[in-house]
Amino acid sequence: MHAETQCGGTKTDVALADASGIVARALGPTSNMAEVGLKRSTEIIVETVLKAVATALGSAAPNGSPSVESLCPITFASAWLGVSGCDTPVDQARMAEALTPFFGFAPVVHNDALLLGGALLRLGVPWGIALVAGTGSVAVALEAKEGRVTQAARRGGHGYLLGDDGSAWDVGRWACRVVVDAYDAGEKEGELAATVRRHFGIASTPELLSKVHELEGGTAVEAANAAKLRVTSLARPVLELLAREDPLAEKAVRLAVAPFAKSAVHLVHQMYRMRGVALGSRAQAPVLVCGGGCLRQPHFRALVLDMCWQEGVTFKDVVVVEDVAGEAVMGLVEA
Known part of the structure; x- marks a missing residue:
């Protein structure tokens, strides 16, 4: 049996699979190492894996917080962990070492973006570009060989203060900027402005400036995260307006997407150079996950692909992964 764990910014998702397919799933709270630290991250991972194991064995999940020093009741053929906030080789080695007693061997630990490489394993292609745009964003070039995925190059993924271009945070931020700029220019306010005002519970656009920077109760970290979430959660209604061809919403999303698409283009060019491929070679065009x-x-997604195409970059195939943990674990099984 194989185990895969996706430790994202909002939840921990564990999938167990064998040759018959996925046999058990379990969800837990976020184990983002940058937010909760190594100790708590490993505890959450172990707790969530044991929930999935209990489902697979048809037994009750353990009560309390099990020790990471206790051996897992199931022996896995492999374990692949994608942990948000676990970006450096040093952090990944520390995480693998901390979880070795539980798995009985050192699990493979990557940043959670690399789990999209499960699609490359399943398709049997040697390399591709993985783009993640959710709460945060990152662009990575991945290589797949002998059932293992490695990161060949990377752009972004540095958090909302330094990056996260094209993320939900960035879409919300640009929506606010576009609305404020239009107001300052004396333009007629449209549906995007009404959507932003409704989202923040304000009566007029000038109130947005103080509302965006407003810090509520709790610790400084909790207050800052709540403020970030208010902007991030604006992305959903903005993308709904984009689907309805609202011009101002499209402007905001284009501004957010442009540097994100540029990162994908840079990665393709970088991989072509590394692999000795001529630019624009359709025969060796990469898969995009x-x-x-x-x-x-x-x-x-259409905006991202269009901006890449305008830069001369096309993709042989585009794979949209709805279930990252499931895709990754089945990639392990089928590799």
Whole structure:
């Protein structure tokens, strides 16, 4: 049996599979290592894996917080963990070492974006580009060989203060900027402005400036995360307006998408150079694997692909991954 764990910004998703397919699933709270730390991250991973194991065995899930030092009751052929906030080789090695007593061997630990490489394993292609645009964003070039996925190059994924171009946060931020700019220019306010005002519970656009920067109760970190979430959650109604061809919503999303698409273009060029492929070679065009709530929206994804095409980059195939954990674990099984 194989185990795969996706530790994202909002939840931990565990999938167990064998040759017959996925045999058990379990969900837990976020185990983002940058937010909860190594100790708590490993605890959440173990708790969630044990929930899935209990389902597979038809037994009750353990009560309390099991020790990471206790051996898992199931012996896995392989374990692949994608942990948000676990970006450096040092952090990944620390995470693998901490979980070795539980799995009985050192699991493969990557950033969660690399789990999209499960699609490359399943398709049997040697390399591709993975784009994630959800709460945050990242663009990575992946290589798949002998049942393993490795990161060949990367752009972004540095958090909302330094990056996250094209993410839900970025879409919400640009929507606010576009609305404020239109107001300052004396333009007639349209549906996007009404949507932004409704989202933040304000009566007029000038109130948006203080509302965006407003910090509520709790610790400084909790207050900052709540403020970030208010902007991030605006992305959903903005993307709904994009689907209805609202011009101002399209402007905001284009501004968010442009540097994100540029990252994909740079990665393709970088991989072509590394692999000795001529630019524009349709015969060796890469597969694009898309993940995250924004990229699962057809109109958002179409903008990304169109901007790449305008830069001379096309893709042999586009795979949209709805179930990252499931795709990754089946990639392990089928590799």
